Amino acid sequence: MLIERNNPVSMNDRLGSRRGQVHPRRWLAAGAAVLTLAGLGSYAFGTATGGAPAFVLDLEEVGKRPTPPLFQADCSAQPAALQAELSRIAASFEGQVGIAVTKAGCDWTVGARLDQHFPQQSVSKLWVAMSVLDAVDNGRMRLDQQITITPRDLTLFNQPLQWEVLDKGVIARPVQMLMANALSLSDNTANDRLLWTVGGPNHVRAFLKSREIAGIRFGPGERLLQSAAAGLTWSPELAAGRNFEQARARLPKEVREAALAKYVADPMDGATPAGMAQALARLAKGELLSEQSTKLLLDTMGKSRSGPMRLKAGLPPGWKAFHKTGTGQELGSLATGYNDVAVVEAPDGSYYGVAVLIGQTHQPIRARMEMMQSVSAALARWHELRTS
Template identity: 30%
Template structure:
């Protein structure tokens, strides 16, 4: 899903210590309180620890008020185990962020020998839906599963997303895959473009920042995919052209991202993935947003996602 309206197409919460120790941190503003350094776990990995960053809380509240949006946020630094969350368990329309799970599902089928990435799929003119820049140019022809995954992740092509869903067995397959990667929030119920309706109070086709962060972390940094296929998925997501004005616009110079954007009615704008600092340290970031005005046709605005990204990277980077 892109920014243009005509192009529309449950719970991971870290079991961790809520901290009370206060130390100065150079964050977006003020001096938030954070946890002291955690002890390593038995396997050498840093335990997951929630951090309370007061200045970051205030900064996100300011962004929400200024732009009349609701933000669902989770930032997790695997190296330190630190996690910050804001409305992490509140539901948002997931929109095109589902396409990461769809592509991962295809890679899992390929790893099981049930398909090849160079197997072809007919692109029937009747399959074409809005916001399908790649498949529209290939209607009446065939595309490989690799090409469909690439189109879905780099250009957010909706028809490509539907064709991947068709091979997986429909939207329920995304819900099943999400559960397999410890995302107990995400549910996909419909196809493109109806899944972008984002009607208030409708839990269909929704996710949470906490759930999506858990799933994306397992796919991009964990063991849900073997290393070779994890590299393929990461490469597709790094090549995305749809988040240049969102998460990527808020990253400091030298940072790189493997992310997926999404958007729908009620000014829903999402961006989620993993970003890496110049020295290679990963940070899982999920930013979900929608309008608080109640206007189904509220205009899209990238600034809340951009500003939130910048605030998260600055604050999390300052945590010792």
């Protein structure tokens, strides 16, 4: 079986070749003041472990929880056999992995390391998308609303919009397009513009609280999160070209190792497998967003181009996965935050929330993907044996 790295088609590929070169002076002129991580402490921008939150949540602009449509599920099958298989998969994988499966409408969750926090990385784009759709539901935003993007908005790593932004200086894109690119292409700049337009990290945290979504932390945004994990202090010029990667490469190895180890041990964007799977099951039931927004979000996740060989590849014909991947930083052979989470739909209409979160591993990409495929395949076998 051929296993390839993710290679999403960028927005620039669809728009045509870029018409100019990078203009670093123009970009630097547009840069904002330097942001620093100094003095932030244990997660002054997140939910600190063992202490009170270092931020105040404002629920006023978060929509009320919708009244979900009638949802019925057959919960007669006991998940003991599935639990045993998921435990075996986790134990045989060489690395720190959390797994969770929950059936929408049922009160059980099975897996491994269910309550341990793992780095989300781009999985956290789901919470931004939900917060944006909640704002659409309550009239604060529109799907066709144009959002401007300038060089000061550029972030890190995968950001297909960057060359057009640097060429033109400013572009505008509708909310729905930015959301689709954030979820399908994992575009960091598209996601950050949505994040700050909807109200920033505190607003997303307020949304999570309003929906009583447990086990989920939301970090400070892509730039500060990735800088902290790398051992760097963020400044706007790091977003130009490969400046971030070059600055990271100049750091002493021990600095990078310490920063990455600190992040993985207690991630500021951490999520528990149980919390993630249960939230996805509730999304499928229509408990988190309006019926229209739920359908739009699932349709968008179902069209994702990232991670085709992760959870999705383990499902047999007739099954569907509406998923979001996450991929963290690497240091030598150490990979961190390698994830896939999904709403999985069985042919009979049953829904499952599924989360596979790898905190860290030295296993190659193929082994990581095959482990994820074994989780979704185990779920499908268990379901079919009990419904045949």
